[in-house]
C-alpha cells in the first residue's frame with residue numbers, strides 16, 4: 001500500500017517528466033525549422049541539392065548499389081567470423097608463458113606489429129594485385145576473396161590486441177582461484193579468463209566491427225563490384241554525386257544496428273550483474 | 277605415528293629483497309585444525325599460498341601425505357586437487373552463477389556429471405544458508421554471502437586439506453558465528469584445516485593448535501590456551517596485548 005505522500009510525489013514526478021518531453025519536442029521543432037530555412041536560403045543550396053541529393057538519380061542507382069551492398073555484407077560476415085576466431089588464437093598465443101611456445105609467441109608478436117602498422121590500402125594492393133602477379137598455383141584470382149584475405153590479415157592483428165588487453169585486465173586472483181580448484185592452465189583460460197575478458201572488451205570489439213563494415217567497401221579498389229564500386233559506376237554514368245551519398249547513407253544505416261546492439265548488450269550486462 | 281597430512285619444512289619466500297617467509301616449518305595432522313595468527317603483513321596469506329603451490333618457493337619443501345609437492349617435477353595441478361582454499365578477498369568467478377561457481381571444479385576437474393554435481397552443490401549451499409541464492413551472481417550477494425559461497429566451492433570436491441585465509445574478516449558478527457559453526461562441523465567430520473585468522477576468539481574455540489607468525493618466522497606454537505593464554509615469547513605477548521587493548525579477545 002503506497003502512502004498518500006508517495007502518491008502525491010509520483011504524480012508530481014509524472015507531471016515533471018511530461019513537461020520535459022514537451023519542452024524537448026518544441027525546442028527540436030524550432031531548431032529543425034531554423035536549420036532548414038538557413039540551408040534552403042543559402043546561395044549554393046540548389047546546386048548542392050542537384051548534385052548530391054538528386055532524388056531521381058538516387059532512385060535509379062539504388063538497385064545496383066543494393067546489389068553491391070549485398071556483396072559487402074557477405075564479405076563482412078565471413079571476414080568477421082574468421083577475424084574473431086583467428087584473433088582469439090593469436091591473443092592466446094601471445095599470453096602463453098611456457099618455453100615450448102616461444103617460436104609461436106614470437107611469430108604472433110611479429111605478425112601483430114607488422115600488420116597493425118601497415119596501411120590497409122598497401123596491404124590490399126599487395127595481396128590483391130601482388131599475389132596473383134606471382135602466378136603461383138593455388139592462389140585465388142577472385143578480387144573479392146583476395147580483398148577479404150587482406151581485411152582478415154589487417155583486422156586480426158587489431159582484434160588480437162583488443163583480446164589480449166582484455167585477457168591481461170583480468171585480475172591474477174581469478175587465475176589463482178581457478179588454479180587452486182585444480183583447473184589446468186588451458187581450462188583456466190577457457191572457462192575463467194576468456195569469458196570475462198570477452199565481456200570486458202565487447203564495446204571495443206563492436207567498435208572494430210563498425211570499422212570493418214566500412215572498410216569492406218575498400219575491396220572496391222581491387223575492382224570487386226561492391227556498393228562503393230557500383231556507386232562509382234553510376235556516378236560516372238550520370239556525372240552526379242548522388243550515388244555516393246546513397247551508398248554512404250546505406251553504410252551509415254548498416255552501422256546503426258551495431259550501435260544499438262552495443263547499447264542493449266551493455267544494458268543486459270548491467271541488469272544481470274548489478275540488478276536485484 | 278602416521279604421516280602428517282601437511283608438512284611444511286623450512287619454507288622461504290621472498291618478494292624482491294623482502295623476505296616474507298624465513299624458514300617456516302609446520303605440521304598439520306589428520307583431523308587437526310591449526311590456526312595461524314600474526315599481525316597484518318606477517319606472511320599468513322603468503323604461507324597459505326605457498327602451501328597451495330600458487331607461489332614458487334625460494335627454499336624448503338611442502339609435503340602432502342609425505343609426498344613433496346613443491347618438487348618442480350610434480351604436477352602442481354594434480355597436487356592442488358587434494359586441497360581446497362578460501363581466500364581473504366572473495367575470488368568467486370563474477371561471470372558464473374553461485375551454482376556454477378560451486379560445481380565448476382567437480383564438473384571439469386573431477387568429471388562429475390552435471391546433475392550430480394548440482395545436487396551436491398545445493399546440499400552444500402543449504403549448509404552455508406544460501407540454497408535460495410543458487411541462481412544469483414556474485415555481485416548480487418553481500419560480502420558475507422560471497423564468502424560462504426567460496427567455502428561451499430572449496431568443499432565441493434571433498435579436499436583432504438582445507439586452507440582458510442581469514443574467511444571471517446569480512447563477515448558481520450552474526451555470520452562469523454555461523455561460519456564458525458560450519459568450520460567446527462567440518463573439523464568434527466574429520467576435515468584437516470589450516471587457517472589464518474585475526475579473530476583470536478575464533479582461534480581459541482576452533483583450533484587444536486595455534487601458531488604465531490612474526491617477521492616470517494614461527495615464533496610460538498601450541499594449544500590455543502597456552503599460546504593465547506600464557507604466551508612465552510615476548511613478541512607473542514606484545515601482539516596479544518595489542519589485540520586485547522583493541523578489545524578483540
Ligand SMILES: Nc1ncnc2c1ncn2[C@@H]1O[C@H](COP(=O)(O)OP(=O)(O)OP(=O)(O)O)[C@@H](O)[C@H]1O
Pocket residue numbers: 291296314315316317318319320321322323364442
Ligand atoms: N605478490 C607480492 N609481491 C610483493 N610483495 C608481496 C606480495 N604478496 C605479499 N607481499 C608482501 O608480503 C608480506 C606478507 O603479506 P601477506 O599477505 O602474507 O600478509 P598477511 O599476514 O596475510 O597480512 P594480512 O593479515 O593483512 O592479510 C607483506 O609485506 C606484503 O606486502
Ligand SMILES: [Mg+2]
Pocket residue numbers: 320321322364441442
Ligand atoms: Mg592475509
